[in-house]
Amino acid sequence: MNGRPEITDVKTITCVGAGTIGGGWAAYFLARGFTVRIWDPAPDAAERFTRLLEHAWPALAELDMVAGANQSDWSVHTDLAEALEGADFVQESAPEDLELKRDLLARIDAAAGPGVVVGSSTSGYGMTEMAVRTTHPERFVVGHPFNPPYLIPLVEVVGGEGTSTEVVDWAAEFYSAIGKSVIRMDREVPGFIANRLQEALWREALHMVDNGEATVEQIDRSIRDGPGLRWPFHGPMLTFHLAGGEGGMAHMLDHFGPSLKSPWTRLSAPELTRDLYDSVVAGCENASDGRSISDLMAERDAQIVALRTMMRSTAEDGKAT
Numbered sequence: 422m423n424g425r426p427e428i429t430d431v432k433t434i435t436c437v438g439a440g441t442i443g444g445g446w447a448a449y450f451l452a453r454g455f456t457v458r459i460w461d462p463a464p465d466a467a468e469r470f471t472r473l474l475e476h477a478w479p480a481l482a483e484l485d486m487v488a489g490a491n492q493s494d495w496s497v498h499t500d501l502a503e504a505l506e507g508a509d510f511v512q513e514s515a516p517e518d519l520e521l522k523r524d525l526l527a528r529i530d531a532a533a534g535p536g537v538v539v540g541s542s543t544s545g546y547g548m549t550e551m552a553v554r555t556t557h558p559e560r561f562v563v564g565h566p567f568n569p570p571y572l573i574p575l576v577e578v579v580g581g582e583g584t585s586t587e588v589v590d591w592a593a594e595f596y597s598a599i600g601k602s603v604i605r606m607d608r609e610v611p612g613f614i615a616n617r618l619q620e621a622l623w624r625e626a627l628h629m630v631d632n633g634e635a636t637v638e639q640i641d642r643s644i645r646d647g648p649g650l651r652w653p654f655h656g657p658m659l660t661f662h663l664a665g666g667e668g669g670m671a672h673m674l675d676h677f678g679p680s681l682k683s684p685w686t687r688l689s690a691p692e693l694t695r696d697l698y699d700s701v702v703a704g705c706e707n708a709s710d711g712r713s714i715s716d717l718m719a720e721r722d723a724q725i726v727a728l729r730t731m732m733r734s735t736a737e738d739g740k741a742t
C-alpha cells in the first residue's frame with residue numbers, strides 16, 4: 422500500500438504558493454470541482470487570490486469548468502501543515518529559488534499524508550536537485566504549467582532520479598484527467614521542452630535589442646503577425662515541413678540547412694547589462710501603449726478563449742468529415 426488515492430478519488434488539492442502560477446492553478450482546480458486549500462506566506466495572499474479568481478472565473482466558465490464547480494470552495498491557511506490536512510494532491514508554486522524549494526519540499530514531505538503526490542510548477546529545476554532533502558523523493562514530480570495555468574492546457578511532467586515511475590504515471594494521468602494536455606518526459610532536461618524553446622527565442626530577441634537590431638515592438642510584431650499565426654496549429658516542426666513545399670522537411674533541410682549553420686551556432690547568451698535591462702523594460706512599457714497589466718491580461722484571456730474555442734470547433738469539424 423502506497424497510500425496514493427485513485428485519480429477519481431482526488432477531492433482536495435493544496436496549493437503551496439499562490440502567486441501568478443499557484444493562484445492560476447488554484448482557480449483551475451476550483452473550476453474542475455476540487456476543494457482548494459492554500460498556503461502562502463504573503464499577508465495579502467487571500468486578497469490577491471480573490472482578485473485573480475474574479476478575473477479568471479469568466480474565462481474558465483467558457484472553456485474548462487465542470488458542472489457544480491464552486492468558486493467559494495477554497496481556504497487560505499497560515500500554517501503549512503494545516504493547509505496540507507486532507508490533501509489528495511499538492512501543487513507547489515513557490516518562487517523559483519533552489520534553496521527555498523529544497524526546504525519547502527522537505528517541509529511538505531514531512532506534513533503531507535503518506536503517498537500523496539506533490540507536483541512542482543518549477544520552470545526549470547530538475548526534481549533530482551529539488552528533492553534532495555525529502556525523505557520520500559519517490560512522490561515528488563515536476564508538473565510544469567504555462568501562464569495562465571487556468572487557460573493554457575500544456576503541463577510537462579517529469580520525475581527526478583528518486584521519483585517512482587508509478588508516480589510520474591499517476592501525475593500524467595491526473596493532469597490529463599482534469600483536462601490538461603500532458604507531455605510526459607522520461608528524462609530531466611533543463612527547461613524541459615517548451616521553456617528550452619522559449620528561452621532560445623528570448624535569447625535571440627535580447628541579442629537583437631542589445632545590438633540595436635530590433636525594437637521590443639518589432640520583435641513582438643514579428644512573431645504575432647508572422648510565424649506565431651501558424652504555431653497554434655502545427656507547431657514549429659510541421660510549419661517547416663510545409664515550408665519545404667512538396668519536398669517537405671527533407672527539402673527544407675537540404676535547401677536551408679547549410680546556410681543556417683552560422684545562425685544556429687554563432688550566438689551565446691547575451692550579457693544582461695543595465696542598458697539591456699532598461700531597453701527591454703522601457704520597450705515593453707512603450708508596446709503596452711497605455712494598457713495596464715490588468716488590461717493586457719484581460720485582452721490575452723479573451724483572445725486565448727476565442728482561439729481555443731475556434732481550434733476545438735475546427736478539430737470537431739475535421740473529425741466529422
Ligand SMILES: NC(=O)c1ccc[n+]([C@@H]2O[C@H](COP(=O)([O-])OP(=O)(O)OC[C@H]3O[C@@H](n4cnc5c(N)ncnc54)[C@H](O)[C@@H]3O)[C@@H](O)[C@H]2O)c1
Pocket residue numbers: 437438439440441442443460461462463466514515516517518521525542543544545565566567568
Ligand atoms: N510566471 C510564469 O510564467 C511561470 C510559468 C510556469 C512556471 N512558473 C513557476 O511557478 C513558480 C511560481 O512562480 P510565479 O510566477 O507564480 O511567482 P510569484 O512571485 O507570482 O508567486 C510566488 C508566490 O509564492 C509565495 N511565496 C514566497 N515564499 C514562499 C514560500 N517559502 N513558500 C510558499 N510560497 C511562497 C509568494 O508570496 C507568492 O505569492 C516558480 O517555480 C516559477 O518558476 C512560473
